[in-house]
Amino acid sequence: MKYATKRYVLERDYPFSKEKIWALLADNNRLNLYIGLFPVKFSNVKKEGEGVFYREAFAKVGGLVPLRWQEFPFQWEENKRYEVERRYLSGPIKHFVGGIELLDAAPNSTDVTRVRLTAEFVPQNILGLAAIPLTGYKSMLNTFAYIEEFIAGKSGDLFDPPQKKEKHTVDFAELDRLTTVLRNWPVTPRSVDLLHAYIVTKSDHDAAHMEPVRIAEAWGMETDEVLRLFLYAAKSGVLNLSWNMICPNCRVSKSEQNSLSGLTSQFHCDLCGINYDASFDQFVELNFSVHSSIRKAYAEVYCVGGPMITPHVKLQKVIAKGATVRLPVPGEENLRLRVLQANDMAAVERNAEATGLPLIYTDAGWSEPVVAGASEITVQNASSHDILVALEQSDWSKNTVTAAQVTAMQEFRDLFSSEMLSPDQQIGIDHVTILFTDLQGSTSLYETVGDANAYGQVNKHFDYLTKSIGKNRGSVVKTIGDAVMAVFHLPEDGLRAALDIQQNLVEFNKGKEDPIILKVGLYSGPAIAVTSNDRLDYFGRTVNLAARIQGQGTGGDIIISRNYLDQPKLRAIVERGGNQVETFPAKLKGIEEQVELVRVCVGEAEFKEVLSVI
Known part of the structure; x- marks a missing residue:
């Protein structure tokens, strides 16, 4: 019937x-x-x-x-x-x-x-x-x-949408015991209280997928503060941490691993229909969840394709074989039209003059790499099958904590030193900042004060550097003799750390008969993350350049690449405090081309060229 x-x-x-x-x-x-x-x-x-x-x-x-x-x-x-x-x-x-x-x-x-x-x-x-x-x-x-x-x-707060009453059990005795342990770490009482309430009241989905960026906004706190709280909570047994592989196009998690060693170099997105190489700063994110000893939270799935799973997609539409449709173009910049499964893309230029001709899709791809459309675009499907197109922001980044960001934090390295890649694993990072320091005249220091005293001074200087680096969201990767290699997720953090190191060295040297003098250099670019000597380490041209650039220092200075000053945010950091600056060309060992470098010196030292005339 x-x-x-x-x-x-x-x-x-x-x-x-x-x-x-x-x-x-x-x-x-x-x-x-x-x-x-x-x-x-x-x-x-x-x-x-x-x-x-x-x-x-x-x-x-x-x-x-x-x-x-x-x-x-x-x-x-x-x-x-x-x-x-x-x-x-x-x-x-x-x-x-x-x-x-x-x-x-x-x-x-x-x-x-x-x-x-x-x-x-x-x-x-x-x-x-x-x-x-x-x-x-x-x-x-x-x-x-x-x-x-x-x-x-009445709150109008999307952080607290209505919830269906769930039957979840919280072990309050265990929660109270472990949050007491957590309070012994450098965290605020308010932040621990907020975390306690979150674990007790939130839905299973929220307790199993705790997003530091979103939670920080709701709590009125800095993301770094919440991230540090969660790292200490994971160390205390309140939370678990795991790693998700994210597709760079649809931004959906494709797999979850309990440790970095479980990550693979490549992964496949069945929705986008393509394989990707893993990248620490784009495709690997850190996830937190409540520990099962406190509460068993299961994030059951009710939908996998809704709009909020991919909020960077402004429009998604099926275009039947042989059909021609008009698609509205929203006001955002950096839009592109992408065919799911085929992963064929065409950029959308809102400010360009429209030609009046449709953008045609065939089995070979788009007819043009760029289409003009101030308010709408016309798309014709001339392929042999129906297609699903997504009009999306190409530069959208999910509000997540990436592996590159968290592994550059001193707290992470201190708390989770066992978190390493598998021995044969190499994962790329598109952009990282590497800083090197070197203790000038260390040989004469040992000769002057003796091995024991010199060793003590060198170790104190390591503690000083670790504090300055950690304060600026970086971490010490390793020491090499009396030199330090550090990593930062953002170049501005590395630059601030370098300035802090040199600016505060006078205070550090007070009362010392043999004050230390440091050379500092840093460079930003792509690198490879690996496990070396039982720790997470970095290799590649960026690391080599950072080491060579530091070698151009004369002591008491910071050496950076000339292109740092082409970036307004970095230039503003250098300009603060009247730092003296000179540019100079250098031939670095192992680097064929000559490079333009900048010497930054804090204080009143005179240099040939000041920043205002660069």
Whole structure:
């Protein structure tokens, strides 16, 4: 027997902007949990014939009745609409298409949003016909209830969206015991109290995926402070840490490892259809979760394709074979149009003059590498199959803590010295800053004061350097004789550390008969992370250049690359305090070309050329 389609359209107005309602409803993992849907297991991407790809989904209604369906990609336009299609392979429903649309409740009004919910169900049998009003329609009403509970909370804070009451058990005795241990580390009482409350009150999903950047914003704290708290909490047994491999295009986690040694050099994204080389500063992120001895938090999956999973994608749409469509272009810069699975890309230039010609996609790729579009672009699918296109920000970076960032922190190296790559593993870093110091006249120091006294002074100078480096978000990689090699995630941190080292050396030398003099040099660029001598180390041209540049110092100075001064942020750091500067060419050992270097000296030393005339 063939059953007619059941269609529902519900509308309500709410006193929030479309942007806020979108942020609430486009997080489908949270929404689906709240409205009473069930956890789902998804297969990898599959494709049949000329149609667009899909995932097979498996679930049990009420934990008993099995369901299996093909879930096709979400289609959306940010802050306006989304919809999803499901074709059922078992169960009482045959077909479903549902979504939301956000409209202005009145002309020229942005303060009140009309939320329109749509759903189309095709029953498979009489049971499905009876179930649709009881489950499908009820889920739509629960969606409105989700918004209304958010409004009733009056905070308007998306960090605390409405939660379905979960039955989770917290071992308060263990939590209190371990947070007491945590308080012995250099953390504030307030931050520990906030973490305690978070572990007790948050959902399983939030407790299993604790994001330092997002949590820091909600707590009104600096990200570094929360990150340090979480590192100390992991060391104390309050939290676990793990490592996720992230696809650089869709920004979705593809695998999770409990230690750096479990990372692989390459990984595959089935959604984007391409292999990637692992990169410490782009594709490897640190994840925190509550320790299972305190609370067992399982992050069950309710949705894998919703808009909030890939917030850098402003529009996602299926374009059928042979179809021509117009796509609106949002106001963001650095947009590109990407075909999922094929990974073919075309840049979108909003300020360029439109040609009026469509951008054509064939089996060989896009007809042009760049398309002009101030407000919209026309796209023609001339390929042999349907395609899914994503209009996305190409320079968007997820608010995560990368491996490059955390492994450059002194706290991480001190607390987790056993975190290393496997012996044969090499992982690239696109951009890292390496700093070298050298103790000038160390040989004569040993001759003058004797081995024991000299050794004591050298060790104290190591402590001094470690403190200055750690204070500026860096870490000591190793000591080489009386020299130090340090790493920083950002060049400005390395430059600040170098200035701190030289500026505070006068105070460090007070009362010493044999004051120390340091040469400092730093350089930024790509490198390779490896395990060497049971520690995380760095190799490559950037490391070699940093060492050679430091060797150009004369003592009491900092040597940097000339291109540092071409970067406004770095130039401003150098300019502070009236530092004296000179530029000079240098021929570095092992480097063919001559390089332009800058000597920075704090204090009143005179140099040939000051910064203002560079």
